Amino acid sequence: MTHLRIFDEAGGAPLTDTRDAVAIADALAPIGVRFEQWPSRPLAADAGQDEVLEAFAPEVERLKAENGYQSVDVIRMVPDHPEKANLRTKFLSEHRHSEDEVRFFVEGEGLFTLREGERIYAVLCEEGDLISVPAGTRHWFDMGPSPRFTAIRLFTNADGWIANFTGDAIADRFPRHEPAEA
Numbered sequence: 813m814t815h816l817r818i819f820d821e822a823g824g825a826p827l828t829d830t831r832d833a834v835a836i837a838d839a840l841a842p843i844g845v846r847f848e849q850w851p852s853r854p855l856a857a858d859a860g861q862d863e864v865l866e867a868f869a870p871e872v873e874r875l876k877a878e879n880g881y882q883s884v885d886v887i888r889m890v891p892d893h894p895e896k897a898n899l900r901t902k903f904l905s906e907h908r909h910s911e912d913e914v915r916f917f918v919e920g921e922g923l924f925t926l927r928e929g930e931r932i933y934a935v936l937c938e939e940g941d942l943i944s945v946p947a948g949t950r951h952w953f954d955m956g957p958s959p960r961f962t963a964i965r966l967f968t969n970a971d972g973w974i975a976n977f978t979g980d981a982i983a984d985r986f987p988r989h990e991p992a993e994a
């Protein structure tokens with residue numbers, strides 16, 4: 813279930829811990845993060861990029877119109893992806909983007925952790941969740957040891973995913989996505 817924990821940068825127990833979608837959206841809004849839940853759509857298990865984008869076209873078009881996103885694609889990760897360990901390590905390094913990071917989880921899950929001021933926001937996103945992380949926000953992402961997700965990505969820059977790594981190992985001090993079933 814979608815889950816938000818907010819920690820102090822120094823560590824310790826969560827200051828906030830909620831699985832309530834409205835409370836999650838309200839807690840993220842002050843740091844400029846958009847969190848929404850979109851209604852699910854019937855999709856075949858092997859649906860390709862075109863079918864996925866068609867199913868969520870109304871919501872995607874709304875975001876494009878509101879925020880000027882230029883390109884859209886679909887990323888899919890499965891537990892036997894040959895590059896899963898390298899990809900996990902890459903996304904686990906704290907980084908920023910020069911554009912908003914906008915992701916909608918069509919299926920599966922992943923843990924976004926955002927750093928703003930002295931607070932750390934760990935947001936476990938699941939099927940039906942949209943998260944938009946503002947340009948410049950320090951963050952990392954954990955897909956876990958046995959990744960499974962399909963996500964729509966919206967970009968302002970037609971060149972797609974570009975990250976500026978901070979070189980800070982802070983991600984090592986906060987929870988990973990290690991589901992018990994993995």
Ligand SMILES: CSCCC(=O)/C(O)=C/O
Nearest residue numbers: 903913915922952953963
């Ligand atoms: C759900 S896609 C996550 C990977 C990614 O694009 C990113 O920038 C993580 O921070």
Ligand SMILES: [Fe+2]
Nearest residue numbers: 907909913951
């Ligand atoms: Fe990112």
Ligand code: NI
Nearest residue numbers: 813921991992
């Ligand atoms: Ni889980």
